[in-house]
Amino acid sequence: MIDASSLFLHVLAATGLVGGGIVQVLAGTRVRTARTGRELASWAGFARQAGLLIAGSAVLSLLTGGHLAGAVWTTDARSGFSYPFITLGVIGLVLLAPAGPMLGGPRLRRLVAEGNEIGDAGLPAALRAEAGAPSLWGPVHSLLGLGIGMVALMTYKPGWFTGAVVLLVTFALGWVGGAVVARTPPMPEA
Numbered sequence: 435m436i437d438a439s440s441l442f443l444h445v446l447a448a449t450g451l452v453g454g455g456i457v458q459v460l461a462g463t464r465v466r467t468a469r470t471g472r473e474l475a476s477w478a479g480f481a482r483q484a485g486l487l488i489a490g491s492a493v494l495s496l497l498t499g500g501h502l503a504g505a506v507w508t509t510d511a512r513s514g515f516s517y518p519f520i521t522l523g524v525i526g527l528v529l530l531a532p533a534g535p536m537l538g539g540p541r542l543r544r545l546v547a548e549g550n551e552i553g554d555a556g557l558p559a560a561l562r563a564e565a566g567a568p569s570l571w572g573p574v575h576s577l578l579g580l581g582i583g584m585v586a587l588m589t590y591k592p593g594w595f596t597g598a599v600v601l602l603v604t605f606a607l608g609w610v611g612g613a614v615v616a617r618t619p620p621m622p623e624a
Contacts, residue, residue, distance in 0.1 A: 436501075447491040448495065466620060470552070474545055499520065507520060531577065575613075
């Protein structure tokens with residue numbers, strides 16, 4: 435029962451990683467098209483809250499994954515952490531996942547604070563540029579790419595090389611995708 439519950443929570447954590455990433459991507463669209471300080475603060479704050487879901491999911495994934503590595507995958511002959519998908523998953527969560535919050539988090543906090551200061555007034559050009567900066571949205575979108583890579587690791591359980599490539603490629607595709615989306619002009623409203 436404990437192992438099944440741990441597996442359930444582990445899958446739920448993966449869902450939180452991907453779902454939180456999707457919410458940030460969608461909120462980012464609104465951040466980049468905000469016209470007033472209040473809109474900017476509201477949507478940037480929403481993107482930050484989705485980051486809390488991602489962080490909580492990452493911690494839950496580490497805890498339940500650690501339990502499963504020891505209780506389910508470890509045998510007398512082999513440690514659970516000798517499986518590439520387990521160790522690479524830990525490495526991805528510890529080394530790659532923090533990139534989005536470390537690089538994007540402070541910028542989103544600043545957008546919230548400056549948006550709240552402006553209130554219902556229109557956004558200055560410099561703040562609009564900051565809200566749409568590829569250097570913000572690349573790291574934020576990398577979290578969605580990483581979440582997808584983590585699910586691929588858990589599903590396919592590849593070897594060391596393939597697993598590392600999957601994580602790095604999905605992380606990079608998320609980053610590049612975020613930068614490209616940020617450079618793309620918003621669709622005109624009807």
